[in-house]
Amino acid sequence: MKRADVIVVGAGPAGIAAATAAARHGRSVLLLDDNPAAGGQIWRGGIEARGQETSKGESARKAAALKDLASSGATLLFGYRVFDAPGPQTLQALRDTAGGTEVVTLQYNNLILATGARERFLPFPGWTLPGVFGAGGLQALVKGGFSVQGKHIAVAGSGPLLLAVAVHLQEYGVHITSISEQASRWQLAPFAASLWSHPAKILQGIGYRAALAKTPYRTGCWPVSALADKKTGMLKSVQLTNGAKVWDEPCDLLACGFHLVPNTELASLLGCDLRGDFVAVDDQQRTSVPNIYCAGEPTGIGGLDAALVQGEIAGLACAGKPTDSLRARNAAERKFASRLEAAFRLRPELRLLSALDTIVCRCEDVTYDNLAARSGWTDAKLQTRCGMGPCQGRICGPATQALFGWTPKSIRPPLFPVPVSALCFHDSQHNVSQENA
Amino acid sequence: MPKSVTIRVNGQPVQMEAGSIVSAAFLKAGVPCRTSVTGEPRTALCGMGICFECRATVDGTPHCRTCQLLCRDGMVVESER
Numbered sequence: 001m002k003r004a005d006v007i008v009v010g011a012g013p014a015g016i017a018a019a020t021a022a023a024r025h026g027r028s029v030l031l032l033d034d035n036p037a038a039g040g041q042i043w044r045g046g047i048e049a050r051g052q053e054t055s056k057g058e059s060a061r062k063a064a065a066l067k068d069l070a071s072s073g074a075t076l077l078f079g080y081r082v083f084d085a086p087g088p089q090t091l092q093a094l095r096d097t098a099g100g101t102e103v104v105t106l107q108y109n110n111l112i113l114a115t116g117a118r119e120r121f122l123p124f125p126g127w128t129l130p131g132v133f134g135a136g137g138l139q140a141l142v143k144g145g146f147s148v149q150g151k152h153i154a155v156a157g158s159g160p161l162l163l164a165v166a167v168h169l170q171e172y173g174v175h176i177t178s179i180s181e182q183a184s185r186w187q188l189a190p191f192a193a194s195l196w197s198h199p200a201k202i203l204q205g206i207g208y209r210a211a212l213a214k215t216p217y218r219t220g221c222w223p224v225s226a227l228a229d230k231k232t233g234m235l236k237s238v239q240l241t242n243g244a245k246v247w248d249e250p251c252d253l254l255a256c257g258f259h260l261v262p263n264t265e266l267a268s269l270l271g272c273d274l275r276g277d278f279v280a281v282d283d284q285q286r287t288s289v290p291n292i293y294c295a296g297e298p299t300g301i302g303g304l305d306a307a308l309v310q311g312e313i314a315g316l317a318c319a320g321k322p323t324d325s326l327r328a329r330n331a332a333e334r335k336f337a338s339r340l341e342a343a344f345r346l347r348p349e350l351r352l353l354s355a356l357d358t359i360v361c362r363c364e365d366v367t368y369d370n371l372a373a374r375s376g377w378t379d380a381k382l383q384t385r386c387g388m389g390p391c392q393g394r395i396c397g398p399a400t401q402a403l404f405g406w407t408p409k410s411i412r413p414p415l416f417p418v419p420v421s422a423l424c425f426h427d428s429q430h431n432v433s434q435e436n437a
Numbered sequence: 438m439p440k441s442v443t444i445r446v447n448g449q450p451v452q453m454e455a456g457s458i459v460s461a462a463f464l465k466a467g468v469p470c471r472t473s474v475t476g477e478p479r480t481a482l483c484g485m486g487i488c489f490e491c492r493a494t495v496d497g498t499p500h501c502r503t504c505q506l507l508c509r510d511g512m513v514v515e516s517e518r
Binding site: 005034035036041046047079093096100118119121128130132134136137138139140141145146147180233263311331363364365389391394395417 | 439453454456457458460461462464465466469473474475477478479480481482483484485486487488490492498502504505506507508
């Protein structure tokens with residue numbers, strides 16, 4: 001059993017900023033993450049490319065944030081996966097131990113959810129082939145020691161992440177064959193024009209374009225299929241289209257993701273209201289549930305700057321400190337997030353990419369033709385096992401939302417598969433508090 | 438030279454740079470992390486512990502998400518059926 005004034009779930013930029021702000025103001029803080037280190041996805045550590053690094057400024061920002069966190073007095077707990085909220089102000093997390101796993105009960109006065117976002121994956125023929133990765137997924141694997149030097153990599157999908165990933169991969173000595181962005185130039189234009197109010201983001205964009213000067217960046221282009229070599233079964237090319245024609249682009253690897261979707265599972269389990277796909281919060285990052293705050297991507301895909309300011313606001317608010325001075329910055333970041341959403345809205349053609357035998361649910365290998373006849377998410381689960389594998393619909397949920405307009409409902413514990421022993425676990429102190437309640 | 442660690446992937450020794458994740462060792466070995474219910478080979482997709490495509494047996498424990506596990510010298514990992 002662990003207790004703290006403030007528990008922060010997720011040690012990405014939002015969680016780091018939140019934990020730092022609350023701990024600096026004298027609150028006891030536990031910062032949990034399921035990964036082995038702090039930084040989340042955008043500040044993921046790992047094996048860096050040798051030689052030049054485009055994002056030097058970014059590394060300095062990360063280092064400063066981690067230093068502030070270290071001196072704040074917050075306690076960091078890595079490898080903790082929150083899987084249940086069994087009682088008021090109580091979470092349960094699973095963590096690996098030398099001999100297996102252990103359940104840890106955590107109690108809080110205030111909870112800050114900084115659970116981040118994941119990539120949206122859309123099915124198309126060949127998307128389950130070895131050699132096809134998420135865009136951020138491939139970047140994470142490369143930082144995790146996957147050697148890609150000399151490989152030809154096609155980048156496709158949607159969102160600003162594609163550019164960042166391409167620049168990053170290039171530093172590891174790969175050849176980026178092209179970047180295909182599904183959004184049209186016309187859809188992106190108002191977004192680009194609106195950036196005047198975010199000069200730092202313009203500079204970053206210019207830096208990316210300079211680094212990718214020789215790489216074709218095609219708007220209004222998207223993947224239609226990934227093709228495998230008949231002998232080896234490995235990816236050999238991606239077929240791309242601009243809506244008028246289809247062409248074949250040879251590549252060793254395909255990095256493909258369609259912007260981001262928020263991780264709202266824990267917020268939903270705790271009963272926090274959603275607004276559309278996102279966790280609803282007020283200007284102090286308070287959710288609809290008392291003492292529960294949410295910051296960063298789960299409240300709207302706004303990127304790093306939004307995460308940092310919202311995390312700080314949530315941390316200060318938990319510590320009972322004023323947040324007025326950050327309100328204008330947060331409002332600007334929220335505007336940026338809504339422009340981002342409009343700019344990278346998915347084109348309807350993406351719903352038509354699957355063939356009848358294309359797998360939509362990768363955990364259970366449920367194909368498109370088995371899903372198309374279903375009336376909704378629950379019907380699909382009952383009849384086909386779609387969404388009932390280990391990822392619990394985290395991948396096929398957003399895919400079927402895009403394909404069929406289904407909204408996955410009914411978030412239930414455990415939030416991810418756990419051993420039966422974890423479900424039978426009862427913390428003695430936890431039992432006492434339940435009896436008192 | 439960076440420090441390296443050696444792990445066994447389906448019995449085969451694979452040398453990785455220290456700090457590497459187990460998913461990367463599967464990719465280096467050229468073997469899938471798991472075989473899907475219809476027999477397709479699968480490797481890591483999301484790289485962040487969400488998709489479960491990279492799950493494998495690590496030191497006898499099944500269903501480990503290998504994208505969130507660092508390689509340790511002497512680790513024994515097996516693809517999952």
